[in-house]
Amino acid sequence: MHLDRRRAYFLLALGCVAALLAGCRTEREVAQIARRERPVAGPPRAFMLGFTDTPATLTPEAYTATFNLASNYGEMILVQRAVAWADFVPGAKPSDGLRDQTVRARQAADERGLTLAIALDPFDPAARGRLQGLPPRYAGKTLGDADLRKAFVADAVFVARTAKPAYLALGLEVNTTFERNPDGYLAFVEAYKEAYDAVKATAPETKVFPGFQHEELLGILPNLPPHPPRWQLLEAYGAKIDLFAITTYPSFVYEVARKVPPGYYTDIAKQTKLPVAFLSAGFASAPSREHLNSSTPPEQRRYLQRLIEDADALASPFLIWYAGRDPGFAQSPPFDLLGSLGLRDARDQAKEAWEAWEAASNRPLDPRTPPRTPTPAPTPTPVTSR
Numbered sequence: 001m002h003l004d005r006r007r008a009y010f011l012l013a014l015g016c017v018a019a020l021l022a023g024c025r026t027e028r029e030v031a032q033i034a035r036r037e038r039p040v041a042g043p044p045r046a047f048m049l050g051f052t053d054t055p056a057t058l059t060p061e062a063y064t065a066t067f068n069l070a071s072n073y074g075e076m077i078l079v080q081r082a083v084a085w086a087d088f089v090p091g092a093k094p095s096d097g098l099r100d101q102t103v104r105a106r107q108a109a110d111e112r113g114l115t116l117a118i119a120l121d122p123f124d125p126a127a128r129g130r131l132q133g134l135p136p137r138y139a140g141k142t143l144g145d146a147d148l149r150k151a152f153v154a155d156a157v158f159v160a161r162t163a164k165p166a167y168l169a170l171g172l173e174v175n176t177t178f179e180r181n182p183d184g185y186l187a188f189v190e191a192y193k194e195a196y197d198a199v200k201a202t203a204p205e206t207k208v209f210p211g212f213q214h215e216e217l218l219g220i221l222p223n224l225p226p227h228p229p230r231w232q233l234l235e236a237y238g239a240k241i242d243l244f245a246i247t248t249y250p251s252f253v254y255e256v257a258r259k260v261p262p263g264y265y266t267d268i269a270k271q272t273k274l275p276v277a278f279l280s281a282g283f284a285s286a287p288s289r290e291h292l293n294s295s296t297p298p299e300q301r302r303y304l305q306r307l308i309e310d311a312d313a314l315a316s317p318f319l320i321w322y323a324g325r326d327p328g329f330a331q332s333p334p335f336d337l338l339g340s341l342g343l344r345d346a347r348d349q350a351k352e353a354w355e356a357w358e359a360a361s362n363r364p365l366d367p368r369t370p371p372r373t374p375t376p377a378p379t380p381t382p383v384t385s386r
Helices: 003-024 062-074 097-109 145-163 174-180 184-203 214-218 231-238 266-271 299-315 352-362
Strands: 050-051 077-080 115-123 127-131 167-170 205-211 212-214 244-248 278-279 318-320
Touching: 050 062, 050 205, 050 352, 062 097, 062 318, 077 097, 097 115, 097 244, 115 145, 115 318, 127 174, 127 184, 145 167, 145 184, 167 184, 167 244, 174 184, 174 212, 174 214, 184 205, 184 231, 212 214, 214 244, 266 299, 278 299, 299 318, 299 352
Parallel strands: 050 077, 050 318, 077 115, 115 167, 167 205, 212 244, 244 278, 278 318
Antiparallel strands: none
């Protein structure tokens, strides 16, 4: 299978999971939360650790367990959802269900002492050149449409006012939209800037930003049209971007962790003065069907160790891993591409990488920690023929 199709299937899987989560977003009472006495060991870290709200199974209990895992081995949770267009177009108002779901996310984070991040995504993850979930009468339109633009801004303000997240991503992997629909992307940028101002007027302390897809930004996805890095895309946001946040899944590009080039993340600091955050990172721990990747548990561990070092070097504000536990529902296409991204398996057994995550979570959190120089990788010993 060509790697452009690989990427499409992977994005489709991510998008389908986000849609399926709506049915399991119910949390248990705070009294039932299992608390871990977290030891303190190691040097301080600037970055918070966290997970997305992807559960091991599509049940309220598993969704609750995802919040609990984040609170015991991190400080942050990322809740992802699509724009609720039908609740905010002219003549509509937010439904009780949407309001309740948003309030519950806030409460679940507060009860566990978690910093809440929310990603509000207008684009279809399986085809980022178009908006997802539009009401029928708006089919095929972009954010250049006045009604949709107002709806996007209104939903962003609703989230900021109702959930009060510390971080709000408006759009995910937005540079992939640029590659597929430049006009739609330009319409998004204008809508984003309007939403940024509206959110800041409502919740000035909320950090607002778009999310970028790192591998696509660098132009390194095989079997897709190659292009130089698109750092110039940052210019359009001006001062209306509070940090530079990326999603990154290198195991779907590189066969093994050691092939991820030096400076893969730390070189970002040469392109922007913004804080660099990892909005969602992942590396497979097992091969996928049709040789879509060839990773192993040790490769996942090696990648995570490198990622933590780079987050230290960048003094990142946060590092979010895609899934704490393998999504057990990921058995058939397209979900199976996500099946081994967790740091624990679907039965909650730790993988090799978990030890590195737990050790990082035990380090004291201090946002004032300056960037740390990463440990140089050993020089490979040349292989000589006999």
